[in-house]
Amino acid sequence: MQIPHKKAETLKTRPQSSQLGFGTIFTDHMFNMDYSPDKGWHNPRIEPYAPFVMEPSSMVLHYGQAIFEGLKAYRTADGGVQLFRPQDNLHRFNLSAKRMCIPQFDEAFLLEALIELVRIEKDWVPDGEGTSLYIRPTIIATDPFIGLRASNTYRLFIILSPVGAYYPEGFNPVKIWVTNEYVRAVRGGVGQAKTAGNYAASLYAGQLAHEEGYTQVLWLDGVERKYIEEVGTMNIFFLIGDELITPALNGSILAGVTRDSVISLAKSWGMKVVERQLAIDEVFAAHAQGQLKEVFGSGTAAVISPVGKIKFGSQEIVIGDGAVGSFSARLFHDLMDLQYGKTADPFKWTMKVA
Ligand SMILES: *Cc1c(COP(=O)(O)O)cnc(C)c1O
Numbered sequence: 001m002q003i004p005h006k007k008a009e010t011l012k013t014r015p016q017s018s019q020l021g022f023g024t025i026f027t028d029h030m031f032n033m034d035y036s037p038d039k040g041w042h043n044p045r046i047e048p049y050a051p052f053v054m055e056p057s058s059m060v061l062h063y064g065q066a067i068f069e070g071l072k073a074y075r076t077a078d079g080g081v082q083l084f085r086p087q088d089n090l091h092r093f094n095l096s097a098k099r100m101c102i103p104q105f106d107e108a109f110l111l112e113a114l115i116e117l118v119r120i121e122k123d124w125v126p127d128g129e130g131t132s133l134y135i136r137p138t139i140i141a142t143d144p145f146i147g148l149r150a151s152n153t154y155r156l157f158i159i160l161s162p163v164g165a166y167y168p169e170g171f172n173p174v175k176i177w178v179t180n181e182y183v184r185a186v187r188g189g190v191g192q193a194k195t196a197g198n199y200a201a202s203l204y205a206g207q208l209a210h211e212e213g214y215t216q217v218l219w220l221d222g223v224e225r226k227y228i229e230e231v232g233t234m235n236i237f238f239l240i241g242d243e244l245i246t247p248a249l250n251g252s253i254l255a256g257v258t259r260d261s262v263i264s265l266a267k268s269w270g271m272k273v274v275e276r277q278l279a280i281d282e283v284f285a286a287h288a289q290g291q292l293k294e295v296f297g298s299g300t301a302a303v304i305s306p307v308g309k310i311k312f313g314s315q316e317i318v319i320g321d322g323a324v325g326s327f328s329a330r331l332f333h334d335l336m337d338l339q340y341g342k343t344a345d346p347f348k349w350t351m352k353v354a
Contacts, residue, residue, distance in 0.1 A: 003031075003044050003045060003046055003113055004045045005116075006045065006046070006047040008028040008029060014162070015162065017126040020128070021164050022164065024161075027124045027159075027161070027162070028048060029047065029049055030046070030050075030158060031045070031117045032047060032155065034153070034156075035154040035155075037152050037153075041103070044109075044113055046117055055144035057144040057145060058142050058144060059151040060141040060142065060151075060196075062146055064197040065102065065141035065151055066100075066139065066140045067097055067100055067194055069093045069135075069137040069194060070134065070136060070194075070300050071084065071085075071089045072135060072339070073353070074125070074339050074341070075340070076341035076352075078341075081118060081122050081125050081133075081352070081354040082339075082341055083350065084339045086114065086115075090114075090137075091107060092255065093110075093139075094107060096194045096195055097139060099190055100190070100195050105156065110156075113158070114137070114158055117158055117160065118133070118353055119353060122354045124160060126162045129165060130166065130336070131162065131163065131165055133161070133163070134301075136159050137156070138156070139155070139157075141153075141154055142154055142155050172324070173309070173322065174297075174305055174308065175214045175307075175308060176209075176231055176232075177209040177212055177311050178217075178280055179209075179218070179219070179220070181205075182205035182208075183219065183220065183221070184198065184202050184205075184222075184252075185201075185252040186222030187223060187250060187252050188251065189222070189252060191229075191253060192249070192251055192254055193254075202219075202233075212311070215232075216297070218231045218310065221252065226281070227277050227280070228279070228280055229253050230253055230254065231297045234256070234297030235256040235259035235262075235297065236298070237294075237295070238292065238294075239292075239325065240283075240293070244271050244272065245273075246259065246262075246263070247276075248276050249275070258299050258300055258303065259298050261298075261335060261347075261349065262298050265334060284312065287317045292317070293319075293320060294306070295310065296325075296328040296331070306324045306328040307319055
């Protein structure tokens, strides 16, 4: 399949690997495709990265009918480029679309388009330790209409951003803040969809956590405000005794690709992994009994984010000795080695694209 490609007239100066942060620099080209009821998804094209002209009445700006994905392209030691489980991201993208009344797209076609865009921009994939090219597919509702209903027209786009190592100052544990006052999502709501409003809804509690000196919010369930859901925009794991426990997917938790990879890797090492409802009180009780060994978040951006402290109400607990646990470190390094093609991939998770 040939996707029309209009080349940028001038190319940007690419930043040095060592100067990269997260999400501020975009490559020369992007992918665009449109939807209308009569043509379906049509006019796929790769063209220069450029601003959109939109009607102020565009539905996405008023009612937030928008979904996105996040995955990465990695530079391998031989100078090639590979993706990590891209089919899983595109499948989740379609699941999010369904929940938000956005028309389904052809996953195989979108994967081809994504690969083609990454190939065109392959020189933008940085090669510094821990760096990558972040891929952001997005769909927005574009009807110029301010009545409330699902839009009839949509724009699907993919933009690319070279990103730096998540831990430029080393792999250190974060402090997290549990709230039972604010919730991220509720059962029956849109928590399992990667939809824009979930992130807007999380900002206020995130701000309060920062003011208290914590990096992330640990979200509890929206009904009883007792059971653990996620941390910030990551899934969360607890090593209690010799069991690795993570909240079961219940409809309000985002089904992370990294979460699934952690579960598979841990099982392949012979570890007992349990997906179940887990109360915050149970975590504090396990800590009191000396059974809470490690806690970490999982997500594409950070891969593994070890948790050093958890604050809930007036109580704060320190996990282990406050340093990175050996299991978290092993997961972090093994997952990264797979993503960067440094080790064999028995799971067939990686896809070489250049
Ligand atoms: C994207 C996301 C995650 C992590 O998903 P990955 O596929 O592992 O990157 C977890 N929770 C939320 C709320 C997210 O948006």
